[in-house]
Amino acid sequence: MLSQSRTKEKDARRLGADHFFATSDPETFAALRDKFDLIINTVSAEIDVDQYLSLLGLAARWSWWGFCPNPLANAHGP
Numbered sequence: 001m002l003s004q005s006r007t008k009e010k011d012a013r014r015l016g017a018d019h020f021f022a023t024s025d026p027e028t029f030a031a032l033r034d035k036f037d038l039i040i041n042t043v044s045a046e047i048d049v050d051q052y053l054s055l056l057g058l059a060a061r062w063s064w065w066g067f068c069p070n071p072l073a074n075a076h077g078p
Helices: 006-014 027-031 049-053
Strands: 036-041 056-064
Touching: 049 056
Parallel strands: 036 056
Antiparallel strands: none
Protein backbone atom coordinates (compact mmCIF):
# COMPACT_ATOMS: atom_id res chain seq x y z
CA MET A 1 0.00 0.00 0.00
CA LEU A 2 1.05 3.54 -0.69
CA SER A 3 -0.06 6.39 1.52
CA GLN A 4 1.15 9.95 2.04
CA SER A 5 2.32 9.19 5.58
CA ARG A 6 2.73 6.18 7.85
CA THR A 7 -0.41 6.97 9.88
CA LYS A 8 -2.44 4.32 8.00
CA GLU A 9 0.18 1.57 8.08
CA LYS A 10 -1.30 -0.33 11.02
CA ASP A 11 -4.75 -0.43 9.39
CA ALA A 12 -3.27 -1.38 6.01
CA ARG A 13 -1.42 -4.35 7.49
CA ARG A 14 -4.47 -5.40 9.50
CA LEU A 15 -6.44 -5.45 6.24
CA GLY A 16 -3.83 -7.63 4.55
CA ALA A 17 -1.17 -5.35 3.06
CA ASP A 18 2.18 -7.12 2.86
CA HIS A 19 4.09 -3.92 2.14
CA PHE A 20 3.57 -0.27 3.05
CA PHE A 21 5.35 2.78 1.66
CA ALA A 22 4.96 6.46 2.53
CA THR A 23 4.92 8.69 -0.54
CA SER A 24 6.29 11.53 1.61
CA ASP A 25 9.55 9.53 1.85
CA PRO A 26 11.82 10.71 -0.99
CA GLU A 27 13.19 7.17 -1.47
CA THR A 28 9.78 5.60 -2.15
CA PHE A 29 9.42 6.54 -5.81
CA ALA A 30 13.00 5.58 -6.67
CA ALA A 31 12.73 2.23 -4.87
CA LEU A 32 9.41 1.30 -6.51
CA ARG A 33 10.04 2.50 -10.08
CA ASP A 34 8.43 0.11 -12.63
CA LYS A 35 7.31 -2.31 -9.87
CA PHE A 36 3.52 -2.15 -10.15
CA ASP A 37 1.15 -3.91 -12.54
CA LEU A 38 -1.84 -1.98 -11.20
CA ILE A 39 -2.39 1.20 -9.24
CA ILE A 40 -5.85 1.92 -7.88
CA ASN A 41 -5.78 5.61 -7.01
CA THR A 42 -8.36 6.71 -4.43
CA VAL A 43 -6.77 10.12 -3.78
CA SER A 44 -9.17 13.06 -3.78
CA ALA A 45 -6.50 15.75 -4.07
CA GLU A 46 -4.08 16.92 -6.71
CA ILE A 47 -0.98 14.71 -6.91
CA ASP A 48 2.11 14.55 -9.07
CA VAL A 49 0.70 12.06 -11.55
CA ASP A 50 4.07 11.61 -13.26
CA GLN A 51 5.59 10.30 -10.03
CA TYR A 52 2.90 7.65 -9.70
CA LEU A 53 2.99 6.69 -13.37
CA SER A 54 6.72 6.03 -12.97
CA LEU A 55 5.78 3.20 -10.60
CA LEU A 56 3.93 1.30 -13.32
CA GLY A 57 5.68 -1.40 -15.33
CA LEU A 58 5.17 -2.24 -18.97
CA ALA A 59 1.50 -2.95 -19.90
CA ALA A 60 0.38 -1.91 -16.41
CA ARG A 61 -2.96 -0.30 -15.54
CA TRP A 62 -4.02 2.84 -13.68
CA SER A 63 -7.50 3.05 -12.16
CA TRP A 64 -8.64 6.41 -10.77
CA TRP A 65 -11.43 6.26 -8.16
CA GLY A 66 -10.86 9.42 -6.12
CA PHE A 67 -12.61 12.65 -7.05
CA CYS A 68 -10.31 15.55 -7.75
CA PRO A 69 -11.50 18.77 -9.40
CA ASN A 70 -8.34 19.04 -11.54
CA PRO A 71 -6.78 15.55 -11.52
CA LEU A 72 -4.09 16.17 -14.11
CA ALA A 73 -2.99 19.59 -12.86
CA ASN A 74 0.49 18.31 -12.03
CA ALA A 75 0.92 15.97 -15.02
CA HIS A 76 3.44 16.78 -17.69
CA GLY A 77 2.84 16.12 -21.33
CA PRO A 78 5.28 14.37 -23.67
